[in-house]
Amino acid sequence: MRNEINIGLLGFGVVGSGVAKILQDHQEDLHHKLGVPVKIKKVLVKNLHKNRETTLSLETFTDNLYEVLEDSSIDLIVEVMGGTFDAKEAIESSLRAGKGVVTANKDVMAEFGPGLLKLADENKCDLFYEASVGGGIPLIRTLEDGLASDRIRALTGIVNGTTNFILTKMKHEKMSYEDALAEATALGFAEADPSADVDGIDAARKMVILASLSFSTEVRLGDVFVRGMKEIQEGDLELAEQFGYTVKLAGSAKKNEDGIEVAVEPVFFPNSHPLASVNNEFNAVYIYGDAVGETMFYGPGAGSMPTATSVTGDIIAACRNLLLGVNGKRLHAPQYERKVKSDSNKFARYFHRIRVRDEVGVLTKLTSIYSKHGASLATVVQHSDKKAADADLIFITHQISRQQHLDIVNELNETPKVIGVLSHYRVEGEE
Structure with a gap:
């Protein structure tokens, strides 16, 4: 039976200091929720001599990663150091050392997430990453648990x-x-x-x-x-x-x-x-x-305390798993084979803003290009100044494929009397 849970904190910047503050200020609440205290045993920093506003003792801080990873009394690693490759290596080393990891690192999880989750499964460790998306919004936990049946x-x-x-x-x-x-x-x-x-x-x-x-x-x-x-x-x-x-x-x-x-x-x-x-x-x-x-x-999608709140939520979840002896039991292998649509199978409405020479026959020519590519128009508006030789035509299409959209934009840009497609946007939420 564990009497306490010790944490190794990698990084003490905006988020790391926020995590430390929550863990210290809410210690009584955490003890009530988990039944044991949660303590920060070591903190990895780049500069040991930097002045920091914290009640943590100076002996808590180290600039040696392996002093954290090789401490057998540390149960859980919290990675909030930022960056990509150093953070990835720190997470990998932690998992191989049999220590669960909580991270807020979206860069690492986006680029190396599948491999890291597989490594966590192989070493029977937890890897939580709620704070990597949405700051204080519990999106990851909602998708993994709340909407798991949907x-x-x-x-x-x-x-x-x-x-x-x-x-x-x-x-x-x-x-x-x-x-x-x-x-x-x-x-x-x-x-x-x-x-x-x-x-x-x-x-x-x-x-x-x-x-x-x-x-x-x-x-x-x-x-x-x-x-x-x-x-x-x-x-x-x-x-x-x-x-x-x-x-x-x-x-x-x-x-x-x-x-x-x-x-x-x-x-x-x-x-x-x-x-x-x-x-x-x-x-x-x-x-x-x-x-x-x-x-x-x-x-809130960012900020010290919202993000630190998500990190601390993951810490609580990882601590519960440790106390129950079920850490590393959740498998993360994808259920479905990766299959990405081509542009011909992606459909939406599009807004096109086209600058043209303000001359007879231009509108007819442009609408014929849309018709040629199988696109119908929901809105056609001309914005012009009587003193100017140019005009802006605004077209909003019905649903077309992204490939149709790209082909139309390319042909418009190559058409005489068209100065250029100034801007184009996908239109959301209709049809």
């Missing part, structure tokens, strides 16, 4: 708080992209190098994790179609509003008999859609299941 057909969501904050400021306060990004950086929502966020890579990694769990299959980062928010052109947000839509950088994943499709891109959501009203740094994921129907999970 078949998830699709999910779509806002899974990056930085881009959602920027788009909120651009829409509601008419900020430029540059000014909104600067404010996000000043508030700590954006990194000094925001490219992973604004280019959609961060959201793509999270969608890999969610899609793999939802569809019980292996999804790879290369399977995700990615377009970042830099594709949003001046005037697009105002146009979306005129047509009753809101632009969000969203992730989506769908599965049917043809396979899976996963994407991250700027999307037009009808203003009536629940995700259209998710603002600032908040995240939300909309899930469609055969039995449950439609559900949405909403909350």
